[in-house]
Amino acid sequence: MGLLEGKKALIFGVANKDSIGWGVAKAFHREGATLGFSYAYESLERRVTPLAESVGSDFVEMCDVSKDEDVDTLFEKAQKRFGTLDIVIHSIGFAPKEDLGGRYSEMSRDGFLLAVNISAYSLVALAKRARPLMPNGGSITAMTYIASERVMPRYNAMAAAKALLENAVRYLAADLGPDGIRVNAISAGPIKTLAASGIGGFRKLLRASEQVSPLRALVTQEDVGNACVFLSSDWARYITGEIMHVDAGYNILGFTATEEELLGD
Numbered sequence: 001m002g003l004l005e006g007k008k009a010l011i012f013g014v015a016n017k018d019s020i021g022w023g024v025a026k027a028f029h030r031e032g033a034t035l036g037f038s039y040a041y042e043s044l045e046r047r048v049t050p051l052a053e054s055v056g057s058d059f060v061e062m063c064d065v066s067k068d069e070d071v072d073t074l075f076e077k078a079q080k081r082f083g084t085l086d087i088v089i090h091s092i093g094f095a096p097k098e099d100l101g102g103r104y105s106e107m108s109r110d111g112f113l114l115a116v117n118i119s120a121y122s123l124v125a126l127a128k129r130a131r132p133l134m135p136n137g138g139s140i141t142a143m144t145y146i147a148s149e150r151v152m153p154r155y156n157a158m159a160a161a162k163a164l165l166e167n168a169v170r171y172l173a174a175d176l177g178p179d180g181i182r183v184n185a186i187s188a189g190p191i192k193t194l195a196a197s198g199i200g201g202f203r204k205l206l207r208a209s210e211q212v213s214p215l216r217a218l219v220t221q222e223d224v225g226n227a228c229v230f231l232s233s234d235w236a237r238y239i240t241g242e243i244m245h246v247d248a249g250y251n252i253l254g255f256t257a258t259e260e261e262l263l264g265d
């Protein structure tokens, strides 16, 4: 029997087959969950629908999470279809390209606020609507990145948004804990996706991460999906407010050079 047998999960943020959200969806399907999907804008429908069909789902609805009316409508549709929910996945991020790079001190107010609105506040917006659909408790998981904790080149507006997202995870965990709803985040290592392509020099970041991370590896969408299965399952029933790193150990490093590079001096 699958770890998520009998559970109903709503997944936000699948854009294509490279999306981390899709890695999560495949792992959830393998473990027996019933799935619903929400995508950001019209033209994504033709990509997401066949993916959803391949995991037995015909709930594929548009929702721009920066619009309260969209989020309201989406959860109304989810309630009609599923009645209740057990799992919500927030795999959403956006920052304007001009605020992913350049000098941090030159970041625009609008870019900062847009990144925070779409990438961080949206978790609060989803949690608010998910709560009444989780009368028996549930699990909400967001995707984050280590740029929230440490300075990573070029992440600027996204780094700020991820710090706020992680803060929201803790406050939502405290707020929704008495309702039996757990809120966690997975801090994934770098993965080549559509969103990541907005970060200049991403290929070099991938190479460096693989060289220095303790496990000398790059994580995949599947690795994040498998970790997310655990966090969303009853095996994690007393884990909440947690930022779980799935990054081949990169986060423990104090200095990111290989031993060979250091000894080479």
Ligand code: NAD
Pocket: 012, 013, 014, 015, 016, 018, 019, 020, 021, 039, 040, 041, 063, 064, 065, 066, 090, 091, 092, 093, 094, 118, 143, 144, 145, 146, 187, 188, 189, 190, 191, 192, 193, 194, 195, 196
């Ligand atoms: P992706 O581009 O496949 O997914 C990002 C999703 O956000 C897309 O589906 C996009 O449509 C959605 N989105 C953007 N604006 C939206 C809006 N207004 N309303 C609704 N949805 C919106 O890229 P990904 O890398 O799979 O990103 C998923 C999550 O994982 C993001 O939160 C990202 O920051 C995080 N993450 C990514 C990496 C990485 O290296 N790729 C590492 C750690 C964390």
